[in-house]
Amino acid sequence: MPDQVYLTFKNIRKSFPGVIALDDVSLDIHRGEIHALLGENGAGKSTLMNVLCGLYHQDSGEIYFEGEKYEHNTPKNAIAHGIGMIHQHFMLIPNFTVLENIMLGQTSPKPPSLEKEYFRREILKVADKFGITVDLDKLVEEISVGMMQKIEILKALYKGAELLILDEPTSVLTPQESQELFKMLTDLNQKGTTIIFISHKLNEVMQISERISVLRDGKLVATVNKKDTNQHELSKLMVGREVIGKYDKGESKCGQEVLRIEDLALKDHHNLHRNLLHNISFRVCEGEIVGIAGVDENGQKELAEIISGLRKPTSGRITMFDKDVTQATTRQLIEMGMSYIPADRRNQGLVMDFSLAENTILETHYQKPFTNGISLQKNAIAKFATELVHEYDVRTPSINVPVKNLSGGNQQKVIIGREFSKKTLFLLVMQPTWGLDVGAIEYVHKKLLEARANGITILLISTDLEEVRKLSDRILVMYEGEIVGQADSETSIEEIGLMMAGSKKQAVSL
Amino acid sequence: MENFMMTTVITWLTMSIRMATPLLFASLGGMLSQKAGIYNFGLEGMMLCGAYFGYYGSYKTGNPWIGLLLGMLSGALLGLLLAFTSIKLRVSQLVIGLGIGILGLGLTSFLFRLIGISDTVPAATLFKKIDFGALKEIPFIGAVLFTHDWMVYFAWALVILTALFLYRTTQGLNFRAVGENPQAADTAGVNVILYRYLAVIVSGVLASLGGAYLSLTQTSYFTENLTAGRGWIAISAIILGKYNPWGVLLASLLFGAADAAQMQIQVMSLGIPYQFLLMIPYILAMVAMAGVVGKVRSPAAMGKPYIKH
Numbered sequence: 095m096p097d098q099v100y101l102t103f104k105n106i107r108k109s110f111p112g113v114i115a116l117d118d119v120s121l122d123i124h125r126g127e128i129h130a131l132l133g134e135n136g137a138g139k140s141t142l143m144n145v146l147c148g149l150y151h152q153d154s155g156e157i158y159f160e161g162e163k164y165e166h167n168t169p170k171n172a173i174a175h176g177i178g179m180i181h182q183h184f185m186l187i188p189n190f191t192v193l194e195n196i197m198l199g200q201t202s203p204k205p206p207s208l209e210k211e212y213f214r215r216e217i218l219k220v221a222d223k224f225g226i227t228v229d230l231d232k233l234v235e236e237i238s239v240g241m242m243q244k245i246e247i248l249k250a251l252y253k254g255a256e257l258l259i260l261d262e263p264t265s266v267l268t269p270q271e272s273q274e275l276f277k278m279l280t281d282l283n284q285k286g287t288t289i290i291f292i293s294h295k296l297n298e299v300m301q302i303s304e305r306i307s308v309l310r311d312g313k314l315v316a317t318v319n320k321k322d323t324n325q326h327e328l329s330k331l332m333v334g335r336e337v338i339g340k341y342d343k344g345e346s347k348c349g350q351e352v353l354r355i356e357d358l359a360l361k362d363h364h365n366l367h368r369n370l371l372h373n374i375s376f377r378v379c380e381g382e383i384v385g386i387a388g389v390d391e392n393g394q395k396e397l398a399e400i401i402s403g404l405r406k407p408t409s410g411r412i413t414m415f416d417k418d419v420t421q422a423t424t425r426q427l428i429e430m431g432m433s434y435i436p437a438d439r440r441n442q443g444l445v446m447d448f449s450l451a452e453n454t455i456l457e458t459h460y461q462k463p464f465t466n467g468i469s470l471q472k473n474a475i476a477k478f479a480t481e482l483v484h485e486y487d488v489r490t491p492s493i494n495v496p497v498k499n500l501s502g503g504n505q506q507k508v509i510i511g512r513e514f515s516k517k518t519l520f521l522l523v524m525q526p527t528w529g530l531d532v533g534a535i536e537y538v539h540k541k542l543l544e545a546r547a548n549g550i551t552i553l554l555i556s557t558d559l560e561e562v563r564k565l566s567d568r569i570l571v572m573y574e575g576e577i578v579g580q581a582d583s584e585t586s587i588e589e590i591g592l593m594m595a596g597s598k599k600q601a602v603s604l
Numbered sequence: 605m606e607n608f609m610m611t612t613v614i615t616w617l618t619m620s621i622r623m624a625t626p627l628l629f630a631s632l633g634g635m636l637s638q639k640a641g642i643y644n645f646g647l648e649g650m651m652l653c654g655a656y657f658g659y660y661g662s663y664k665t666g667n668p669w670i671g672l673l674l675g676m677l678s679g680a681l682l683g684l685l686l687a688f689t690s691i692k693l694r695v696s697q698l699v700i701g702l703g704i705g706i707l708g709l710g711l712t713s714f715l716f717r718l719i720g721i722s723d724t725v726p727a728a729t730l731f732k733k734i735d736f737g738a739l740k741e742i743p744f745i746g747a748v749l750f751t752h753d754w755m756v757y758f759a760w761a762l763v764i765l766t767a768l769f770l771y772r773t774t775q776g777l778n779f780r781a782v783g784e785n786p787q788a789a790d791t792a793g794v795n796v797i798l799y800r801y802l803a804v805i806v807s808g809v810l811a812s813l814g815g816a817y818l819s820l821t822q823t824s825y826f827t828e829n830l831t832a833g834r835g836w837i838a839i840s841a842i843i844l845g846k847y848n849p850w851g852v853l854l855a856s857l858l859f860g861a862a863d864a865a866q867m868q869i870q871v872m873s874l875g876i877p878y879q880f881l882l883m884i885p886y887i888l889a890m891v892a893m894a895g896v897v898g899k900v901r902s903p904a905a906m907g908k909p910y911i912k913h
Binding site: 147149169170173179181185186187188189190194195197198199200201202205206207208209364 | 771772773774775776777778780781784785787788789790791792793794899901904912
């Protein structure tokens, strides 16, 4: 019975201090459909769903279930209405078992006793019905991310969900795991479950959904049928203008070897039997961008910390510009021409409570002209910061505002400006566009390609496979602390995906 | 000589159990609060209030039960204060906990002076020991295990009850979830705020029971700083016990044994300055905190206020 209106949002408004997250959003969801909510970060997709699930309350507007007004949206009431939300950050407790996680909040048949066996039987019944295989006795911290997502879905189904909401479900998955998830969702949909799929990835939205609603800056821009649209149109709706699909970056002029990593290994400080990094060898040449792809938490952070001198490897050797820098400090590396743009700009890239100007000299504050050896030279710093703001187009009311008041994109511009204004020869950059909107992403990418054209060597670590493929001359794939494969921008997504999942390995040496 | 050794060992073990009891009450209370995600650094202040009001009620009415109730009430109120400020107002749990610790010390010292100091401090009526009859006569075990008052056995019962509650009931599962990931608990329909309030208030009541134990079964007097830092030791007992009721029982017994040993060595006058002996439980606490017990996993959301939009 498609086309039967199941759920209606009517003029929903919600504001947070300083931002209007949802501006008069009205939307119908039909029973039995897969409906995609498409939009950039901060467009209001998650907020709308969090209102439905009772995590937030709307400032005004109403929600109707099959024509009936739905009031008192609390998490408990949402479950009672058959709404199951799979959050982007899983709502699972790592040191509880799968069983305990699913039964949390359920009423026992014999209170107050926990009745694990009863729940085990009941959960397995539901799992069987929907064709989901699970090991209920495993601790959540022991299972894979793909499995965690299945557990979240099972949890919702067990609670009687007829409407499943998935918030950016593929952001933590490999391409193969994503395909598996889509298959599962299609199955569930055929068994009668209505699905709302939140995403900013056009190809996914086009693959899975029947109808697509596009949100931009808190407003509903359009609701379209999949068969009447295409990726190009959707991207225009989502961003509000034309988007560049592919970069013309030109041939790399691969020159001398800049960075050489040999047999790098790192053991877990807490558990010496566990290797965080293992058998890593590769090199990066002058003027090329080497991308490291991989699903999050496969050792990328550790690798970046070691190369930038923040952490020392257990064994192995790092050579930069023909010098052994395995034991070098971060400052020594910086003085040799290394720049590091860390993934976590709020905690590692910037000091959030410092002013914009202070943040621009974090690495050079001890050098002339910013200091005379005793005190900081305010005028020189202000001049430098003003130039940087101008050159990198940082939107800020003044150079003296705390950098935490800037938007993510402008914060990243401050970091890029700071790193590029130094004498940079080698740039280590991690997740440079995480959480940025399309405009800012294009800007960052353009700057990286400019740097490459100027002969700067770049090692790009990113979990965004699209980004790695767009920018890199060579791609290395990391899985469980190892480099498991090598690829280039011609290699298919499927093949790289297999490497990211660890199911296809090839020896990679120097 | 052998007989003397035997007596010494029996006395030491008996005293260990007695000295462990106030710690056990307080650390069980502190553990419950931490399991729900709220640090309770105010245990010392809550114990002192329990000790003082327990003493005061019993001394005024001659009925230790009324004293006990008064003591528990004071603990509950301090718990409510900690809960309100840390859950509702989101004041730093460390600051408010330390504040309650110091408040308890100042308040009880002040009130104790108000009721008038004469040459003799008025004694409160104590709880009587339970007469186990024949059980008491069992060699060794009888003397060690069956010579205590009801509060000792009540504390043991609480260990069992707490373990049953946490690991065998639905509410216990919810309770632990609130301390691990309050948002996950909230989305599962668990009332996070309610659980946290209850946890901290019960925590205050238990800590005050620990204090009341001292004045109503041991000393019959109140003196300034009667608890002498036991509330702080209790915090390390929670960690040493790895946030598990049975572990907390063992940790309390260990600290109790150290305390008892310290007292006994003083009596035996071996020529060691007693100040050194007084240090034993605290040094043990530091060793425990330094991670001798291996990796301790504390509730993941501990110390973080839960903010709902």
